[in-house]
Amino acid sequence: MTDLTTLEADVLAQVAAAGDLAALDAVRVAALGKTGSISGLLKTLGSMSPDERKARGAAINLLRDRVQAALNDRKAALETAALDARLASETLDLTLPAPRRRRGGVHPTMQTMDEMVAIFAEMGFAVAEGPDIEDDFHNFTALNFPPKHPAREMHDTFFFNPKESGERMLLRTHTSPVQVRTMVSQKPPIRIIAPGRTYRCDSDATHTPMFHQVEGLVIDKGIHMGHLKWTLETFIARFFETDAVTTQFRPHHFPFTEPSAEMDVQCDRTGGEIRIGQGTSWLEILGCGMVHPNVLRACGIDPDEYQGFAFGMGVDRLGMLKYGMPDLRDMFSSDGRWLDHYGFSAFAAPNAASGLS
Ligand code: DAH
Numbered sequence: 001m002t003d004l005t006t007l008e009a010d011v012l013a014q015v016a017a018a019g020d021l022a023a024l025d026a027v028r029v030a031a032l033g034k035t036g037s038i039s040g041l042l043k044t045l046g047s048m049s050p051d052e053r054k055a056r057g058a059a060i061n062l063l064r065d066r067v068q069a070a071l072n073d074r075k076a077a078l079e080t081a082a083l084d085a086r087l088a089s090e091t092l093d094l095t096l097p098a099p100r101r102r103r104g105g106v107h108p109t110m111q112t113m114d115e116m117v118a119i120f121a122e123m124g125f126a127v128a129e130g131p132d133i134e135d136d137f138h139n140f141t142a143l144n145f146p147p148k149h150p151a152r153e154m155h156d157t158f159f160f161n162p163k164e165s166g167e168r169m170l171l172r173t174h175t176s177p178v179q180v181r182t183m184v185s186q187k188p189p190i191r192i193i194a195p196g197r198t199y200r201c202d203s204d205a206t207h208t209p210m211f212h213q214v215e216g217l218v219i220d221k222g223i224h225m226g227h228l229k230w231t232l233e234t235f236i237a238r239f240f241e242t243d244a245v246t247t248q249f250r251p252h253h254f255p256f257t258e259p260s261a262e263m264d265v266q267c268d269r270t271g272g273e274i275r276i277g278q279g280t281s282w283l284e285i286l287g288c289g290m291v292h293p294n295v296l297r298a299c300g301i302d303p304d305e306y307q308g309f310a311f312g313m314g315v316d317r318l319g320m321l322k323y324g325m326p327d328l329r330d331m332f333s334s335d336g337r338w339l340d341h342y343g344f345s346a347f348a349a350p351n352a353a354s355g356l357s
Pocket of ligand 1: 173257290311
């Protein structure tokens with residue numbers, strides 16, 4: 001019998017020493033498995049005399065039951081310990097601050113656009129819209145771009161494949177075609193702005209293939225450059241929320257206006273940043289001019305009766321200037337950290353009563 005006592009002590013010690021469920025199972029297999037030590041003892045019973053088998057068999061069965069019970073207890077203890085460890089590692093301290101999540105907000109370009117619309121609405125401009133996919137007539141021809149004129153190429157136009165008729169549609173290169181659509185569909189007096197997306201095959205720190213413009217158009221009797229200048233200077237002072245901005249008009253050429261000008265704002269560019277209202281540099285922010293008689297005629301308006309002015313400005317660029325964003329490309333890189341930093345609250349829509357930004 002002493003061999004059974006020794007074997008039991010040995011197996012129970014192994015059961016107690018098993019540190020995890022896998023080790024415990026190995027002990028079980030070594031003792032009670034098909035070729036295990038206790039199973040081996042049971043196999044020896046066959047060759048014994050009936051009396052011997054009776055005594056020995058009972059002892060081995062008791063041993064097997066005790067080992068099985070010890071295995072069960074140890075297994076339950078190990079499972080409880082594993083669960084306790086998991087619960088401890090997964091505890092949630094509800095008093096800790098919540099992990100930082102993106103808040104979501106209004107993109108600076110949309111904020112800038114809303115601000116521009118709010119200012120011009122206050123000045124009596126209605127908002128007009130046109131399609132992003134344009135035809136050659138509205139984007140170029142009606143705007144007095146001569147056929148095959150290099151200015152068409154200068155716009156780095158994205159063309160679609162030609163239709164069966166040979167006509168090539170394009171992504172509008174500016175918001176000026178909305179001028180044409182408005183003059184064709186409405187009678188003067190006209191006072192509209194047209195905010196929207198525009199496209200050119202161009203990409204660097206101050207150009208992106210898709211960008212935003214706000215177009216402006218005023219058609220009435222007796223309109224002159226003085227009206228244009230006052231409108232734009234008033235807009236700029238309101239937009240930058242200061243009277244300290246100095247602007248200059250430089251003669252320029254656009255096929256659709258005569259005379260044409262570009263407007264610059266005075267700024268300081270030292271140290272890689274742009275600050276307005278100070279410094280000795282100028283930054284171009286918009287094109288403008290008196291609507292060319294050919295454009296009026298193409299839209300069915302008599303230039304001897306009506307005159308008008310128009311302007312077009314880059315929204316993203318004005319936003320960069322106002323909010324100090326150094327690279328235009330960041331605006332469309334969809335980086336959540338950038339939006340967290342430069343985004344605006346959706347609950348603070350710009351308007352004349354509560355202010356712009
Ligand atoms: N369409 C011009 C551009 O994208 C901007 C512009 C200049 C618009 C003069 C106008 C204008 O309406 O009168 O470069």
